């Protein structure tokens with residue numbers, strides 16, 4: 001018994017000696033010295049670097065966006081397009097939209113290789129981005145927001161079963177051709193919430209998601225916002241320029257190309273029109289029109305078809 005006491009005593013005393021030799025380390029009281037600050041993609045947030053190789057976010061004070069009117073004005077649960085009477089002239093030539101930051105989340109609505117983008121397709125405007133899916137795949141809200149509209153094929157026509165969500169930056173996202181909608185109008189949603197199941201309802205040739213991004217009713221190429229193949233957000237801030245709202249302006253163009261494309265003159269084919277007649281009328285050539293529209297000079301024109309003439 002005595003032997004055990006001695007052993008225990010000697011262990012305790014050696015621990016006490018060790019404790020005396022060690023420097024006092026207390027992370028709670030140790031002062032970290034800031035060495036540098038770094039900019040982030042979000043201009044209201046910086047990263048502070050400390051001398052102990054740690055870092056933390058510095059919030060410079062995000063501007064408080066007044067969203068009280070956003071979910072009130074031009075708000076309708078019965079019309080799929082809410083901004084039909086909103087004058088496009090009120091939209092600035094260029095402005096920034098905060099898409100995601102530490103407070104506003106993002107989630108890809110669906111991930112996959114785009115098979116049809118924002119463009120004129122078979123003579124009519126295709127204002128969304130088509131991403132293939134399997135019927136029943138979950139489709140998720142891209143950003144936080146409030147469900148503004150839920151409609152069936154009977155109400156939306158080509159869109160099939162459709163969900164429209166409005167986000168606090170003023171953007172609206174459209175999710176079309178759903179087999180089933182899983183949200184109700186005025187539901188608040190978080191990015192990543194399942195809002196419906198993929199399908200092929202409405203004017204659709206096979207199961208896919210028709211995804212649109214609109215600002216005050218004006219469509220622009222959703223691929224400017226999302227890289228659908230990887231699912232990643234292109235940037236946390238989107239600079240929107242007015243010429244992006246043209247169906248001829250798309251992701252991948254330079255701003256000069258986009259501007260030129262948006263200035264294009266579009267002609268709607270009427271009865272009796274010929275390519276040479278249209279070319280003559282606009283002081284251009286048949287081959288120039290064919291090149292702009294990617295068509296053959298032997299193409300039969302359809303009434304109502306739209307052609308870029310310049």
Ligand SMILES: [Zn+2]
Pocket residue numbers: 116126128129130209210211
């Ligand atoms: Zn589509």
